[in-house]
Amino acid sequence: MTAPLLQLRDLRVHFRTGRSGLFRRRRILEAVGGVSFDIHRGEVLGLVGESGSGKSTIGRSLTRLERPTGGAALFEGRDILKLTPRAFRPLRRQIQMIFQDPFASLNPRLTIEQTLAEPLFIHGLARNRSRAREMIAETLELVGMDPDAMKRHPHEFSGGQRQRIGIARVMIVRPKLVIADEAVSALDVSIQAQVLNLIKKLQRESGVSMLFISHDLGVVRYISDRIAVMRRGKIVEIGDRKRIFDSPRHDYTRRLLASIPRLPAVAD
């Protein structure tokens, strides 16, 4: 087997919280308390757990939106957490994030063409406007949208369409690792399935690796090869999707499984 794309080792993230309690003392909150896992090339690792368990903090650490207090995150052998800003720059393209709220992450004043052209020019992937337009049209088709959409603005689209545009913006730069943080959580259930299908299809076709974060085990089950279950800043269990579902080892995983309202049909 080839070396993993990402090796997370003993990641720790602490936050200083506001003053509270009788003596109004600051407390240190351990949001991530020593988390390790690998993500292989072409693999989808699902990260699931209750609210506040530290899932987003891990995702944000991998894109350097958060400053961990300890550990290492080796991406193709180089520690993301320790690279200088200059050395990290090329990785900004290779590690992309899909967020929960597609509207908040799209600039309302820009057309979809402008929105999708921006990363192409920033990362030097298109030499001129016409090449960029070509790539944008192809990518819009890839996410199931009409290329004419590029002339319009974000407010003209539904939530599901906006998330497709968000996904287009990520995929257009050909990343090696995508971190999807509650990517379908804000969508209606019927739309969730469509967008999940799209993410799964694009992941398979492109072979991109993925960290798929969700509090919803039903959603995580559908898309993941392996699943890590988090609780209070730690991974309590990690394993192949089927193993986690067929024979969960940890009590907390069993409780999570029991709380799934209805399992979506998954072909095993």
Ligand SMILES: Nc1ncnc2c1ncn2[C@@H]1O[C@H](COP(=O)(O)OP(=O)(O)OP(=O)(O)O)[C@@H](O)[C@H]1O
């Ligand atoms: N910038 C911050 N400052 C202080 N505390 C923070 C900060 N960001 C996150 N936290 C705290 O760290 C813990 C982990 O938060 P995180 O957002 O990673 O959880 P999560 O698993 O993504 O939860 P959710 O399912 O609600 O998205 C929580 O207790 C949260 O309140």
Ligand SMILES: [Mg+2]
């Ligand atoms: Mg979160």
